[in-house]
Amino acid sequence: MTDFNYDRIKSDLNRDEILNRMHDTLSDFRYTHCLRVEKVCRGLAAEYDGDVERAGLAGLLHDYAKERSDQEFIDVIKNKNLDPELLKYNNAIWHGIVGAEIIKDELGIYDEDVLNAVRRHTVGATKMTQVDKCVFVGDFIEPQRDFPGIKEARKYAEKSLDAAVAFELKHSVQHLVTKNRAIYPATFVSYNYWIKKGEL
């Protein structure tokens, strides 16, 4: 059985209290997704010598704010004086970057390693910590995920965390382009960085 020990992580709430909050504010679908991602992140961190507790907590919380209204995100961006560029985007970007602020405010979690992994879980980054990578990949390959390429994604995740990050970014860009959608600037920067590492 898994033991959770958040002693090293600055948080006003313990895991059960966090779960209660999440259960109250998320659909069942997303709540159970978050629990699955938590578990995968802990596994990845254990396998790749990362911080199991931080990776797990960030995995649990990565979609904490995903079901908030656009207006709530806009209010947070304005009230907390976040980069006004963010106003041009939408939930897909907001629930990570702005979501980290909501997590800080509502749950009293101030650990920047955890918050950064939440911020970066949608578009990645050039500098990613082991915790960032675990959450980025864990969200993509959790057991209920099913899409063309999922087998390859899981295979990469067993081989190398960096390869799995590169594959996920490649898959994201391909998905956006196939759907005739714009590529987020941050996704473009992450994609170029990770594809150049030559892990695929």
Next chain:
Amino acid sequence: MTDFNYDRIKSDLNRDEILNRMHDTLSDFRYTHCLRVEKVCRGLAAEYDGDVERAGLAGLLHDYAKERSDQEFIDVIKNKNLDPELLKYNNAIWHGIVGAEIIKDELGIYDEDVLNAVRRHTVGATKMTQVDKCVFVGDFIEPQRDFPGIKEARKYAEKSLDAAVAFELKHSVQHLVTKNRAIYPATFVSYNYWIKKGEL
């Protein structure tokens, strides 16, 4: 039979003199490609109410410098004080942007509408003139081109020049990503701009 009339275009050489230079400095394969692109560009410009002579001349010249050595491009970038950022790239980018300088210097063609279309033919741009678009698309769909998607590209070119530009950028990004290659920043900017216009 096509009449060529470059009277409005500032150039030290006439078309026959340009053809002689190209024949001397390009492989047969590329020389005939340039002639085919010239023809397609003239047709597109005629159809879409563009400048037939400028589109044709830019189409003819678009690959003028493509077979030069990397060292020659690097020397031009340094000697002409072009953006040092260019040194990070390769022939794919150089033969357009740096190629325009070589065309200016060797052929005495100073018409910026023609030169810009050469500069932009590989990666496109957000602001593209009708001449730019004709060359960008003409290079992609000339009769000898054969790749998955060519039929769709030609269909778009019959429907709308803007749609053909968007499709070509989408195709370019897909090609790069499938090959695990980085996306040029300019290609990314062009892609996002044209895809958002919603022509596809």
